[in-house]
Amino acid sequence: MFRSIPARRAVHLSRTLATHASGTHGAGSTTYRSYAKKEIQTIYDTPLLDLVFRAAAVHRQHHDPSKIQLCTLMNIKSGGCSEDCSYCSQSSRYNTSTKASKLVEIEPVIEAARKAKENGSTRFCMGAAWRDLSGRKRGFERILEMVREVRGMGMEVCTTLGMLSPEQARQLKEAGLTAYNHNLDTSREFYPQVITTRSYDDRLDTISAVRDAGISVCSGGILGLGETDADRVGLIWEVSKMPEHPESFPVNALVPIPGTPLEGNERVAYHTLVRTIATARIILPNTIIRLAAGRNTLAESEQAMCFMAGANAVFTGEQMLTTPCSPWDEDKAMMERWGLRGMLSFEQSSVARKEGDRLGPDIPQPSAAVA
Ligand code: SF4
Numbered sequence: 260m261f262r263s264i265p266a267r268r269a270v271h272l273s274r275t276l277a278t279h280a281s282g283t284h285g286a287g288s289t290t291y292r293s294y295a296k297k298e299i300q301t302i303y304d305t306p307l308l309d310l311v312f313r314a315a316a317v318h319r320q321h322h323d324p325s326k327i328q329l330c331t332l333m334n335i336k337s338g339g340c341s342e343d344c345s346y347c348s349q350s351s352r353y354n355t356s357t358k359a360s361k362l363v364e365i366e367p368v369i370e371a372a373r374k375a376k377e378n379g380s381t382r383f384c385m386g387a388a389w390r391d392l393s394g395r396k397r398g399f400e401r402i403l404e405m406v407r408e409v410r411g412m413g414m415e416v417c418t419t420l421g422m423l424s425p426e427q428a429r430q431l432k433e434a435g436l437t438a439y440n441h442n443l444d445t446s447r448e449f450y451p452q453v454i455t456t457r458s459y460d461d462r463l464d465t466i467s468a469v470r471d472a473g474i475s476v477c478s479g480g481i482l483g484l485g486e487t488d489a490d491r492v493g494l495i496w497e498v499s500k501m502p503e504h505p506e507s508f509p510v511n512a513l514v515p516i517p518g519t520p521l522e523g524n525e526r527v528a529y530h531t532l533v534r535t536i537a538t539a540r541i542i543l544p545n546t547i548i549r550l551a552a553g554r555n556t557l558a559e560s561e562q563a564m565c566f567m568a569g570a571n572a573v574f575t576g577e578q579m580l581t582t583p584c585s586p587w588d589e590d591k592a593m594m595e596r597w598g599l600r601g602m603l604s605f606e607q608s609s610v611a612r613k614e615g616d617r618l619g620p621d622i623p624q625p626s627a628a629v630a
Contacts (some may be wrong), residue, residue: 276605291504296496303538305490307530311471311568315538318569321544328382328547328572328595328602330417333582335405336362336387336398342421342456344444345520346481346513349388355436355518361516362387362398365405370410375576378587381604382415382576384440390457390485391422393505399427403434413619415604422457428472435617438475438609441465446493449486466501475506475610479549482535483513483527490534499542506548506610507572508539513552526553529561533568540569547572547607555585559593567597 339359419440549572
C-alpha cells in the first residue's frame with residue numbers, strides 16, 4: 260500500500276528532482292540551463308517511468324498541471340505545394356488524395372474561429388501549403404486581415420505559412436499575430452533525408468525572423484519519419500540551443516499518407532512518443548508541449564500518460580491540416596475524467612509578455628499567468 264507524502268515534502272521532492280533554470284542560456288527575462296547533446300541523450304535513455312516522474316516534477320514546477328491549451332487548426336490553402344517534404348500529402352510532387360485549392364476567403368475563417376472559441380479553444384491556427392509568400396501580395400493582405408479578425412475575438416492566433424522574411428514577420432506582428440509555427444521536423448543530420456527543397460538553416464532563419472519581430476515561436480518535430488533515438492535527441496538539442504526556447508514545441512506522430520514516400524512507415528512506438536515528450540519537458544521547462552498530429556490514434560490512457568510526461572496542449576476540433584483530429588466533445592469529456600481544464604488565452608506568461616499593451620481587460624494579465 261502507498262503512503263501519501265506530506266504536502267511540504269512533496270514540493271521539496273519535486274524541486275529536488277526538477278531541472279532548474281540556471282541562467283546560462285537564453286534571452287529576455289528567462290534563462291535556461293544549456294545541455295550538451297550527450298546530456299540530453301542520457302536523460303532520454305533514463306528508464307521510462309523514472310523519466311516520466313522527473314518530467315512530471317519539472318512540469319509541476321513550471322506549469323499548472325491541470326491546464327491544457329486547446330488549439331484549433333484550419334487549412335486555409337491546401338495542396339499544390341512545390342516543396343518535397345516526404346511526409347506531406349500537400350506536396351505537388353506526390354500522388355495523394357489531397358487536392359490543391361485556392362486561399363479561402365475571410366468569412367469562413369471568421370466562422371471557424373468563432374466556432375472554435377465557442378467550443379473552448381483559445382488558440383486558432385491557420386496553415387497554408389506553399390513554400391513562401393513571394394508573389395502572393397494580395398493573398399498575404401487577406402491573411403493579415405484574417406489575423407486581425409481572429410485576434411479581435413480575444414483568441415491567440417497562429418499561422419504556418421512557410422518561409423518568412425523579416426518584413427513579412429513584422430507585418431504579421433503588426434496585424435496581431437501571436438505565434439508562428441515553423442517546425443524543424445527532426446535532427447540536422449537526418450533532415451536531408453526528409454526534405455531537400457529547403458535547408459535546416461533556411462528554417463532557422465525564418466524562426467529568427469519570427470522571434471525578432473516579437474512573435475512567439477512554435478517549433479517542434481515529427482516522430483516516425485524513420486529517425487533514430489539520436490535524431491530525436493538532436494531535434495530537442497537544436498531547439499534548446501535557440502537564443503530563446505520556443506514558446507511551443509509540437510510533437511507530431513507521423514500519420515503515413517498513401518502516395519507519399521513515407522506511406523509505408525511504421526507508426527512511432529508509443530513509448531518513444533512518451534520518452535520524447537518527457538525529455539522535451541525537462542530540457543524546455545517553460546515551453547508548452549503540444550500533442551499534435553496522430554493524437555487521435557492514441558487511447559485515452561495513452562494520452563493521459565503524455566499529459567503526465569509534460570504535454571500540455573492539444574489540437575482539437577474537426578480536422579488537422581490534412582489528418583483527422585479528436586473532436587471537441589470527446590476532448591471535453593476526456594479532460595473532465597482526468598481533472599483537466601482548458602488554458603485561458605494568453606495564460607502562458609512568455610506569450611502574454613509579447614502582447615504588451617495589446618492585452619485587453621478581458622484577457623488575464625501576465626502576473627496571473629502560468630509559466
Ligand atoms: S509540409 Fe508544408 S512546405 Fe512541406 S510539402 Fe507540406 S505544405 Fe509544403
